Amino acid sequence: VDADELADRLDVPRSTLTYRLRRAEAALAERHVERRSLLDGSFSNP
Structure with a gap:
């Protein structure tokens, strides 16, 4: 299904x-x- 058909x-x-x-x-x-960041421990909150 392409986008045109799905839109229809x-x-x-x-x-x-x-x-x-x-x-x-x-x-x-x-x-x-x-x-992924949480699992790797590299998540930082701004």
Whole structure:
């Protein structure tokens, strides 16, 4: 399934879908880095 087809299935504009996917990917990446930092003991709170 490509982005156009998924946007059609979800009845949202393609731009909205790709924005939401980018934000979700960024949130997952941030959580991964935070968890890795906590496990490694290198997490610092600003």
